[in-house]
Amino acid sequence: MTRSVRTFCRICEVHCGLVVDVEPDPSTGGERVAKVSPDRDHPVSQGYCCVKGLGLGALHHDPDRLDVPLKRVDGELVEISWEQALAEIGGRVRAIVDEHGPRALALYQGNPTFFSLAGTLMSTAYVEALGSPNVFASHSIDVNTKFHVSTEMYGLSLVHPVPDFEHVDFFMCLGSNPLVSQMSVLQVADAAGVLSSVTERGGRVVIVDPRRTETAKRVGEHVPIRPGTDAYLLAAMLHVLTVEVGIDLAPAREVARGVDDLVAAAAPWTPERAAAVTGIAAATIRDLATSYAEASVGQGGSGAALYCSTGVNMGPFGSLAYWLLQGINLVAGNLDRRGGLLVPRGAFDTLRLAGLVGLGRFDEHRTSDGRWHRVAGAFPVAALAGEITTEHPDRVRALFVTAGNPVHSVPGGALDEALPSLDLMVSVDLYRNETAAYADYVLPATDMLERSDFPASHQSLQVVPHAQWTPPVVAPTGQRRTEWQIFSDLALASGVRPFGTTAAHTLPRLNRLLGRLPGSPRIGFDHLLAVLLRWGRRTSLRELKRRPDGVLLPPTEPGSFLGRRVATHDGLVDLAPADLVADLDRLVAAEPELSRPGVLRLVGRRDRRSHNSWMHNNSHIRQPDGNTALLHPDDASARGIVDGTSVVVSSPTGEVEIAVSLTDDVAPGVVVVPHGWGHSTTGPRRARALPGANINAVIPGGPAHMDPVSGQAIMLAHEVDVRPAAR
């Protein structure tokens, strides 16, 4: 008999509701996923979803998936038992840590880690139990800028005010393509549809992007910008607000420190000066700033919000830009206000919990060279190769990679050179990806249909507050195991107990529970979740189990954040963190270089059917033709490049050869190449047959190309050369 299970997708922030039909599989005696459909009755996503979510059945059944633990023997990966894998890995970790100290051990958590609360908690707990602070994470090639700035301004890395789309009157989106990506560090269903409803209501939506994106074609106005220059635009907007419009700063002074220093930061940046570097006319900058001011709550308007995403984070001034953007939202009176931006809580206060366990605040740990601090509990991955190769007593010798593909996703290619010098490398994944090529052991993880879950890491980012629990939809295929079990068993095999050091004094129940972990088969992730939900007092696991479509939580109240939940030492927002103020010098220094004419700068792009470097093996998805470079026709003709031919995109770091497509959607001086493509010959079969190349071979990496305050890798706006490929 077929049964239907309501669950939700965890590939991207939206967490779309899905209905999965499961039927008996006579060939195995178990069950198989017959169909995945959008959940039309889901209270938030209401039937919205994309082809990736509908491909979860194909992901689950993909014959190229890892089903058994593998060990490298004489260069080849061969099948071994879990018992052997755990005993050998645990023994080797123990020996490495005993000989070289805990810092010889490191973990890289890739992007899907943060879509599994259990995976995040247990993998972190494993290295912490062994005494190592060496957690590296994909957010340092994504949003470290935002996490660092929020830690400074609000006291916690996870505070990212979300636009009140239902009431906002002026919304400006910098460096995001909602129609394709669904945005980031924000949970909203059908992002482009939501933006359209703002304009249909008479509101104004502005998309700032070097490319006329799919979103810009559908909704609002498009303002092209030179890559890497958003901080100049934002500084000029703040200049107009404070110098020309003269907004009242008194309300800001009641809830924040450093108002004058923030205003001073913008003083030199007149619209005329910013125009020369951004390529946006001074009149346009003035118009944007005055429209924003008129719509602002502090000016008597019904609400305005500025939002930025990876197109800004990954640029040369990601932290400065986010600071200025948050500062503008606050001084114009839009933060914590109806129609502006709100700070949701979730079913339990993730922000408070993060604070209690020390996550999300600054911690004392530094990389062994002393240069980089942890942001949101993790060191920047752009520094990882150096931690592995630099001779130092604390050199990293054993690396675990879970749900990540850093060899592919980190710019510069340094990990290709560093990983072979490890004593031990373990990959925990769904597939043998490019990173697994360096692994001594590859362990098969469950996919999201094979584990229970609760999307805790995105609770404080929900436009519509909602809580949903999913059971495992089907039993794990083969010998796949959850990260909860894998890292818990690895801890035991390495002679330690995870969570032994959790400092959750204020949560004695949680501590008692964690104290019994692991090893007790009756205590799993759901027990932990039940305690957290009870602590939050907004719902319970029992209620969520009764309500498979979840429960709507009370809407986020305006006025619930400022003066109440700001986690800085004095409860005031810090509008002038010292490192950001000092970083302003870089804006001045880079001004001539970024204004230089005739330069081609490289930016990225995403495809609706792809997700970073994965989902490329999915048989449900009609796969794109790998990655194609987009170039303006004028730039092409100046270089003798013909539409549809092959080009070489190069930098001093490296070069790739890919197809080119000419379009005036791209501003002159910009070349657009998606990342994640160009799969190695050891990867899954469909993916490796697709054309394309890894653009991270061209993007420079390492410490010279990191945002100095947050450690975020600078991955956009680098100068590149494009030439016809030799025929």
Ligand SMILES: Nc1nc2c(c(=O)[nH]1)N[C@H]1C(S)=C(S)[C@@H](COP(=O)(O)OP(=O)(O)OC[C@H]3O[C@@H](n4cnc5c(=O)[nH]c(N)nc54)[C@H](O)[C@@H]3O)O[C@H]1N2
């Ligand atoms: N289909 C699909 N969805 C995804 C993903 C995916 O791979 N595929 N990935 C997910 C992940 S991990 C993330 S982090 C999010 C990211 O979500 P977004 O941040 O929305 O990422 P992109 O869609 O790449 O949009 C970034 C935009 O920034 C523009 N840009 C580049 N340089 C600049 C610049 O200097 N200034 C400005 N203003 N704009 C610039 C680019 O042209 C691009 O349109 O998407 C998530 N959703």
Ligand SMILES: Nc1nc2c(c(=O)[nH]1)N[C@H]1C(S)=C(S)[C@@H](COP(=O)(O)OP(=O)(O)OC[C@H]3O[C@@H](n4cnc5c(=O)[nH]c(N)nc54)[C@H](O)[C@@H]3O)O[C@H]1N2
């Ligand atoms: N040039 C350039 N580089 C970029 C970006 C860019 O815009 N331009 N974007 C960056 C961004 S925003 C991000 S988030 C990073 C992502 O970088 P990474 O997280 O390092 O890499 P992904 O490509 O997301 O690979 C995710 C891996 O997790 C596996 N996986 C999926 N689900 C699970 C699971 O449940 N458990 C386990 N154990 N494994 C699972 C997949 O098979 C895949 O191998 O890439 C970054 N790199």
Ligand code: SF4
């Ligand atoms: S990947 Fe698609 S289906 Fe999954 S959550 Fe994102 S938008 Fe929804």
Ligand SMILES: [Mo]
């Ligand atoms: Mo990301």
